[in-house]
Amino acid sequence: MPAFPAAARVALADTQLRHNLAHATRTIRDKRAAVVGEVAQWEALRLAGAAVKESALLDLDRHLEQLEERLTAAGATVHWARDAEEACAVVAAVARAHGVDEVVKVKSMATAEIGLNEALAAEGIAAWETDLAELIVQLGGDLPSHILVPAIHRNRAEIREIFRREMAAAGRPAPDDLTDEPAVLAAAARAHLREKFLRAKVGVSGANFAVAESGTLVVVESEGNGRMCLTLPEVLVSVVGIEKVVPTWEALDPLLRLLPRSSTGERMNPYTSTWSGVTPGDGPQEVHVVLLDAGRTRALADEVGRQALRCIRCSACLNVCPVYERTGGHAYGSVYPGPIGAILNPLMKGVGQAGPEGAQTDSLPYASSLCGACFEVCPVRIDIPSVLVDLRAQVVDAHRGDRGVKGEAVAMRAAAWSFSDARRLAWAERASGVAGRVLTRLGRTTLPGGRRAAGRLPGPGAAWTGARDLPAPPRESFRAWWARTRPTQEDDR
16 A cells, blocks of 8 residues: 555545545534534533543553453353454354354454455455445445445445446345435345345454443444344354443443434434343354454553544544545555544554555654644544644654655754854845745745745655645845844934
8 A cells, every 4th residue: 555645646636536525524524513513511521431431541451351251251252362363363263163154244443454354255254244335345346435434435326336236246136227316225235135144154243332341342333234243143253442441331321422423413323232242042142252452552552642542433533634535535545544544553553664564654644734623523532633743753753763865854954054053044044035036926836815836846845845835935034124124223222
């Protein structure tokens, strides 16, 4: 995956993608704003949600041990996975033990993060997504581009074409009279998935929350497919990030009120499913829970970035981000796109790594205008702009020992040399004034307000001017203006 600037450039050239994203994010933003406006004490609710998550993170080890104890007592088998490879191996081993060649899945960011579908495919096991948007992405051979609406970059006509072209190879084909009406598309998906629900012996899920005091996992969803996956198969495997733990049911209360309004713009999510181990004669009779680290303890150790683990995956920050709205999710190179992805990925993977993957991760903290809109809408008050700035500093520090001369470092040294001596600063000001007069006369770009600017510069200057304006410097420095317009001390006397 290329670094964010290169990937974003491709997305910016796709006018259909930008149109789809602008329409979808505007719709979700308006719905969210309407239902959030109904809550008089919304800010107090945000503070309560943030406090619950922060408290749980600070005492995470104790809550995880309690969760394991309760789940085991209820008949579940708890596995601990340090990374994606270990988590995928557990799920594959369970599927192989039951001799299945397919599983059905609830929409799960954790399983997407660890590449579970690909790992199971390598074992000859098909993993069928049952969430409508995830199904569209899977059938289209595509990648998710949004946390909540993975197929947000597709319009109805494109979805109809995907269903007509791909459904037959994956099971029940699309009907011949398929149109691009939402209800017709949903009916085709429902018929396609029903036979998979009834046939599957193994279901795979994630969890939105895990309540330590009772050993209960919680999934919230809108379509009902999750409840089908959680109750119909004989075996259930749940892959849960360790940061999903909350201590008590009481602590869960503000989070369940914050999530639906922030994500889908609903007062209450249509389906909330909970399960605690095995209930004889009811639901799956074998339950496995995989508690996943995969970089979360690394993020937990970062005093500034730790707050990113409060995230409840509502995606509100994506829907207000001007960068995401124009580039979409694929440019972030991760299942966690947008502002939260720009901090979660570097925190969990670490910055300063060598190679293309490291360069891609290091580019993410810069994928933001730092406008602060993401913090304003975050239901658990993650200060994403502050974490972005801190991560940028970490990226710079991680590369201080790199070989080679960097233009930015040369520019900073030149500035330090000029500013450390009054005479040198005066020369720099005079040179800046000359450049300003030249640019004002010859510059071909005009900024809002009428100020002239340089266009894209050739050579090393392109690294800065390729994505930013370079306004013409003022013709006269402040010190020159002061000397010209103010009387001297001798005149005052």
